[in-house]
Amino acid sequence: MKNKRVGSRTVEMQHMPSIISTASIVGPKEGKGPLRDCFDKILDDDLDGEKTWELSECKMMKDTIELAVKKSDKGLKEVDYLIGGDLINQIWPFSFAARDLDVPFIGVYGACSTMAQSMCLGAMLIDGGFAQNVLAGTCSHYCTAERQFRFPLELGNQKPMTAQWTVTGAGCVLLSQYGDGPKVKYVTIGKIVDKGIKDGNNMGAAMAPAAVDTILAYFNDTNDDPNSFDLIATGDLGTVGKTITLDLLKQKNLDISKVYTDCGLEIFDLKGQDVHCGGSGCGCSAAVFSGYIYDKLKKKEFNKVMLVSTGAMLSPNSTLQKQTIPCIANAVVIVNE
Amino acid sequence: MKNKRVGSRTVEMQHMPSIISTASIVGPKEGKGPLRDCFDKILDDDLDGEKTWELSECKMMKDTIELAVKKSDKGLKEVDYLIGGDLINQIWPFSFAARDLDVPFIGVYGACSTMAQSMCLGAMLIDGGFAQNVLAGTCSHYCTAERQFRFPLELGNQKPMTAQWTVTGAGCVLLSQYGDGPKVKYVTIGKIVDKGIKDGNNMGAAMAPAAVDTILAYFNDTNDDPNSFDLIATGDLGTVGKTITLDLLKQKNLDISKVYTDCGLEIFDLKGQDVHCGGSGCGCSAAVFSGYIYDKLKKKEFNKVMLVSTGAMLSPNSTLQKQTIPCIANAVVIVNE
Incomplete structure (x- = not known):
């Protein structure tokens, strides 16, 4: 077995997995930002037809995953693992998004490091010979994160200038053993x-x-x-x-x-x-x-x-x-x- | 690259990683159960000297990880990844346990499937050539889980007979590319x-x-x-x-x-x-x-x-x-x- 470690903490892929497609969906505020033309879809409002913000976040994640698959030449049946998580307690949005997808599921929690974490794991599982195609993704939603981590939105609470604005958005990549792409x-x-x-x-x-x-x-x-x-x-x-x-x-x-x-x-x-x-x-x-x-x-x-x-x-x-x-x-x- | 998939969902290790040591620590109630002689340590009480149940859960997890390493011929410096999570929001106990361990960290969320999930990932990362030694573990605590998922303990709430009792306990395995063990x-x-x-x-x-x-x-x-x-x-x-x-x-x-x-x-x-x-x-x-x-x-x-x-x-x-x-x-x- 080839040791793929480089130095103390980095690993190098032996057969570099390709990112054959990606998808992204963002909220209305992100859709007005400078990257507006780069996203696949911009939501009209934060609920997107759902009854709660959490259910809207689930839907955004599921739609993003399905879109990443649709934009590739693969089908969901060819995906070996779906890897990801999100900020909400018990990674509810991501795991609920996976309910109807029928793909082996690896839930992770890395807070906002989840996108790179999931891509790292996905690349290693492919390069290790355990998978041919892996979906890696994550999401967050301003309204769900605010009320879980800080205050009810209805309170109109003010924040210091060191605070940041949680993005309403989801991203997903499809990694593959074969195929074109970075x-x-x-x-x-x-x-x-x-x-x-x-x-x-x-x-x-x-x-x-x-x-x-x-x-x-x-x-x-x-x-x-x-x-x-x-x-x-x-x-x-x-x-x-x-x-x-x-x-x-x-x-x-x-x-x-x-x-x-x-x-x-x-x-x-x-x-x-x-x-x-x-x-x-x-x-x-x-x-x-x-x-x-x-x-x-x-x-x-x-x-x-x-x-x-x-x-x-x-x-x-x-x-x-x-x-x-x-x-x-x-x-x-x-x-x- | 050898394809390690067997059938549609199972993978077979090419160079089977060994479980070279394990450790387990449980709470007082579990310490009175039929497996009492199998655990490394039984806590005297649910707080174990900490101010809160959550901090006690962190300590139990950290002690279990350190004990698994101590029982092996390895040191923490030789561990390439620590994989795990727990039930508490933002996998607080597990990630806080990792604060002083200085080991690359892969947080997962699989609810009570976390032990096997972490072992699966650890075994694959070793068999794929990405790691030589991986710690995989998880924990739960009756008092933290009850108050997060159900009711404050002080309420003395009753449960139907279909309900279960959350174990206060932690387990950790040290997987290794070489060495004796199952x-x-x-x-x-x-x-x-x-x-x-x-x-x-x-x-x-x-x-x-x-x-x-x-x-x-x-x-x-x-x-x-x-x-x-x-x-x-x-x-x-x-x-x-x-x-x-x-x-x-x-x-x-x-x-x-x-x-x-x-x-x-x-x-x-x-x-x-x-x-x-x-x-x-x-x-x-x-x-x-x-x-x-x-x-x-x-x-x-x-x-x-x-x-x-x-x-x-x-x-x-x-x-x-x-x-x-x-x-x-x-x-x-x-x-x-």
Whole structure:
């Protein structure tokens, strides 16, 4: 058996799985943002015909999964595993979306790191010979996340400027052993990093050290050159987290500033859309990758991209019990080769 | 690349990973049950010196992980991935347990199917060449689960006789590419199965069809003989779920009755311990496998075992929104060969 490990934490695919299709659906606010033309569908309203926001989130996820399959030359019957999760308790939206799909199901919880986490697992299961086709996806919904993690929307609660706006959106990729499309080359799984931040309204600061840990691990493991990338995109660090990430990396003599962005800064117009520090949520990096980034990869405008989805593993109850916020970042490197 | 799929849903390990050590810690009630001598540690009380039940659950999980490593010839630094989750919102206990362990972390959510799910993923990551050593584990705690999924304990709420008793317990296995110990041979990942049950106090009935689906898939895929097993153990179906499982399998002409048990029926004395239909919770199959079953495998009293952990992917909020209960069962076959 070939050992696929590179350095201490990164693994290299031996037969790089292709991303043969993707799909993304977003909410109305995201549909007014700068990436509006990259998404497959924009919802007219947050309920989308359902009775509750949670059921709307389930529907958005299911529609996105089915659309990713429809856009490929595969059928659901050819999919070996569906991997994903979301922010809502007991990953309700994602697992309920899977009810009618009849596909073996691997539920994960990585908070907002779920998109990269699911892609990492999917790529490894294909490269390991366990699957030919894997769906990996995730979603978030502003209204469900707000009322679960913070306050009822009806309260009209105000937030500090370090807070972010949870994206209403879903993204899904179809990974395949064969087929055309950009390929997954490297995977770096994150560690739980907790630097003692307790402020749930400053997730960027909490998550930045986790992003730094994973990005450093990748570059230490591979000796890769940051400037060989067309894009390194963290998931949802926002303006505060992005600045901290660049600063901490520079302290470690790694400068990624020429190619670095954060999905939470791409999906909204920060000047015009009143989202404070930027977008957040599982759906943020999921929709930005499945829409915008994948599109650029397909057109060969990007040929080497790192997606580093970032997650804060806090619970409303852990915050009430005065606990700090453990964070994680998972990285997946996608290339046209 | 060798295709490791057998039939439609099962995969066979090419270089079977060994389970080189396990650990289990349980609460006081479980410590009075029939398996009391199989566990590594029995807590004196539900808080175990912590301020809250959730923090006690975190500590129990962390202690169990560290003990599994200590009982092996490996160190934490040699562990490539820690895989697991639990029942509590945002898998707080498991991810908080990982804070100080400094090991790449893969959080999953499979409700009470988590033990087998984590073992399945761990075995595949090792067999695929991505890892040499993987920790897989999970936990549950009666007091945290009751107050999250049902009612405050202080209410002294009564339950119907179809209800089960959430196990306070944690289990963890250390899987390794090399080394002695029983080996993981087959993995069958479950589908989401939802037969329309809405009663959160009858999880056995809700989960049984998922167990049946996965068990049937395994036997259809492999043409294996049920009586070649020393034990087929579902996770936490209890008396109601066990009966339904046997009945539904017989309707499909599969008789596993000679070798079948349910971990929820093994961990408690149903006549003397007032647990209604039996034990439940992630920790149920985790502690029973890591304690009792692993011990029998090591002694060669068992040489072929299937662990089918069963999970109900409901959320308290999904129940409030009148949704049915989606369920899943993951199976892992362990052999002495």
